[in-house]
Amino acid sequence: MSDDLHDFFNADESWDDGAEPAAMPPAPPHSRREMRRQRAMRKRRNLIICIIVVIALALISVGGVFAYRAARNWRRTNMAHESLVEDYPGPGDTDVAFTVKQGEGIMEVGANLVQQQIVKSADTFATYVSSNDKTLYPGTYALKTHMKASQAADILSDQGNAKGFAEVRQGERVSTVIERICADNDIDKTRFEAIVNNRDEASKILPAEANGNFEGWLEPGTYTVGDVATAPERLLKEMVDARIRKLDEMGVPQGAERERMLIIASIVEAEVNSSDYYSKVSRVIYNRLDKDMTLGMDSTVAYGASINGMQLTNDQLQDTSNPYNTRVNRGLPPTPISNPGDDAIEAAMHPADGNWLYFVTTDLKTGETKFADTDEQFQQLVQEYRRNNPDAN
Structure with a gap:
């Protein structure tokens, strides 16, 4: 019956009113097999579209990366070219001191x-330094205004041109530190001495427990001299402040x-040349103090005589007027005899365990040092020293 109706409507032209036929949905498939086939085709079509979209996006991304890199390289090249244009012709005009800080x-x-106004462009200067693998060293340099960037960089990358350093080496005396600073930076030594030798001036910089004496209170390290006009007082304050901070960090007791x-610590560092022996020498000092013995340290005698230990004479070793002569005077000397480093300070705070009362550097070439509990052992070490060092006798 349904087929007859279908044929009837298809054949009846009275339904045609002359208008365009409306779009009709596609006829449904005549079987389930056909429906499955169409679904499969749609899935394949959608999969193909997804793959095409992914590939297109990947190509766009890769192209974007290459485009970005190309643009970046172009920009760098262009900036470098532009910066190289920004430069003074040189060789420079007015002399000027320039400091590179640590x-x-x-x-x-x-x-x-x-x-x-030494160089025209920081970019030009940086480009030259980087492209030529140069290293800039701290210090004060003699430059000129309106220099070529390459000329300035060449000077600043030669450490031999650097001045303006103040160095404190561990175990050095204050007098040695000052002499080197003044010699390296053309500073009048009397300007330092006016502070160091004046207790009122010294007390403005030093803590009360230093009793106006800078010895031992300069922290080893490197400092920038900067303005020479204000260098003596400023440098001494920086060195002392650095020492106080370090002692606080190390937990060194305060006050006396x-x-x-x-x-x-200063005696420990002056007596032996290896930190391996520091804690043992420290113990010797404590043991002799506990027994109310003289310390018998040549390093303190030499300090009081303002000479080094190799210059000592027998008369100087017996000089009772030297307050640093621990061969004749009991107890510790009045002040430190140098600016000790961290290892020596640690040894002073934490001496090794032992009953030693003596020590002898038995071999001056190697620095080998041996320790003794008794006078007899000490004399044996003295004989060993004489055998190993015949030229020193």
Whole structure:
């Protein structure tokens, strides 16, 4: 019956009103097999579309990366080219002192050069330094205004041109430190001595327990001299402040005990040339103090005589007027005899366990040092010293 109706409507032209036929949905499949086939085709078509989209996106991404890199390289090249154009012709005009501080980077140095009108562009300066693998060294340099960036970089990367350093080496006396600073930086030594030898001036910088004496209170390290006009007072304050911070960090007791630790540490460092022996020498000092013995340290006698230990004479070793002569005077000397380093200070605070009362460096070439509990053992070590060092007798 349904087929007859279908044929009837298809054949009846009276339904045609002359308008365009409306779009009709596709006829449904005549079987389930056909429906499955169409679904499968749609899935394949959708999969193909997804694959095409993924490939297209990947190509776009890769192309974007290459485009970005190309643009970045072009920009760098263009900036380098532009920066190289920004340069003074050189060789320069007015003499000027320029300081590179510890820890400053290339661009920071370049900016400071521009500020002092030494170079025209920080970028030009940085480009030259980087492309030529140069290292900038701290210090004060003699430059000129309106220099070529390459000329300034060449000077700042030669450590031999650097001045403006103040160095404190562990185990050195204050007098030695000052002499080197003044010689390296053309500073009049009397300007330091006016502070170091004046207790009122010294007390403005030193803690009370130092009793106006700088010995032992300069922290080993490197400092920037900067303005020579203000260098003596400023440098001494920086060195002392650095020493106080370090002693606090190490847990060294404050007050009079702190000065005592520095005295013992300075003797320890002056007596032997290896930190391997520091804690044992420290124990010898404590043991002799406990027994009310003289310390008998040649290093303290030499300090009081303002000479080194190899210059000592028998008369100087017996000089009772020397307050640092621990061969004749009991107890510790009045002040430290040098600026000791961390290892010696640790040894002063934490001496080794032992009953030693003597020590002898039995071999001056190797620095080998041996320790003794009794006078007899000590005399044996003295004989060993004489056998090993015939030229020193």
